[in-house]
Amino acid sequence: MNEGLVILHTTLFDLMPILAVIFIFQYLVIRRPIPHLKRALLGLVLVFLGLALFLFGLEMALFPLGAMMAEQLTSPAFLPTVTEGLERHWTHYYWVYLFAFAIGASTTIAEPALIAVSVKAGEASGGIIDPFVLRVAVAIGMAVGITLGSWRIITGVPLHYMVIGAYLLVIVQTLRSPKFIIPLAFDSGGVTTSTITVPIIAALGLSLATAIPGRSPVLDGFGMIALACLFPIITVMAYAQIAEWRQRRIRAKKRSPSVGPGHGNGHKSSK
Numbered sequence: 001m002n003e004g005l006v007i008l009h010t011t012l013f014d015l016m017p018i019l020a021v022i023f024i025f026q027y028l029v030i031r032r033p034i035p036h037l038k039r040a041l042l043g044l045v046l047v048f049l050g051l052a053l054f055l056f057g058l059e060m061a062l063f064p065l066g067a068m069m070a071e072q073l074t075s076p077a078f079l080p081t082v083t084e085g086l087e088r089h090w091t092h093y094y095w096v097y098l099f100a101f102a103i104g105a106s107t108t109i110a111e112p113a114l115i116a117v118s119v120k121a122g123e124a125s126g127g128i129i130d131p132f133v134l135r136v137a138v139a140i141g142m143a144v145g146i147t148l149g150s151w152r153i154i155t156g157v158p159l160h161y162m163v164i165g166a167y168l169l170v171i172v173q174t175l176r177s178p179k180f181i182i183p184l185a186f187d188s189g190g191v192t193t194s195t196i197t198v199p200i201i202a203a204l205g206l207s208l209a210t211a212i213p214g215r216s217p218v219l220d221g222f223g224m225i226a227l228a229c230l231f232p233i234i235t236v237m238a239y240a241q242i243a244e245w246r247q248r249r250i251r252a253k254k255r256s257p258s259v260g261p262g263h264g265n266g267h268k269s270s271k
Contacts, residue, residue: 066203
């Protein structure tokens with residue numbers, strides 16, 4: 001009960017600056033009353049309650065579940081047995097990688113922010129961009145990013161090596177991708193890390209860093225969200241590049257003259 005009251009108080013305190021800015025600009029700068037004030041106030045109350053309940057749900061379910069899965073998947077009783085005194089190889093944690101990939105893909109598909117962006121992208125493109133295919137491309141990128149983030153925590157590879165390599169690939173793809181997909185790809189990388197995915201990613205990373213010997217939750221537990229933002233950019237631009245390449249092949253086949261029987265072999269058919 002006390003935890004719920006603390007969350008309510010914290011949520012109200014966090015919302016106050018936003019409300020102050022809106023009301024100050026509306027009444028002191030624009031100098032007009034807010035249309036449908038009662039409905040707006042009711043909506044603000046619902047937003048306040050929704051945020052508080054969401055945060056309370058995170059504390060009760062998502063964070064504990066993410067920590068529980070990481071703890072169980074890295075338990076010595078679950079992992080393959082090793083000779084006493086030897087360190088575990090990173091390949092022993094294959095169930096961790098599979099879980100990271102699966103949870104990354106599934107949570108991204110259900111991400112409300114990504115659904116909204118994909119629908120708007122399909123409408124704005126006139127049907128050129130398939131919303132579901134876009135969501136699948138982003139989900140694959142998120143899954144790869146979280147899997148590599150888990151592998152980084154287990155192996156101890158410095159985060160900046162992976163971030164620099166990913167950014168170099170993003171730069172190369174940006175120079176070679178269709179122009180219409182570039183802004184959407186960068187936006188897709190941002191909307192993936194939202195209400196559903198971030199709590200699970202954070203819990204998984206911190207719990208892995210706590211469970212793996214020699215890892216620090218502060219130094220190694222964070223950084224997965226950065227990779228989760230980067231790799232969807234890569235996969236969305238790759239999707240656009242593959243689609244463009246296929247379109248070029250289709251157009252080339254249509255332009256090429258058909259070759260009939262007895263032609264094109266350098267000999268004339270005899271009658």
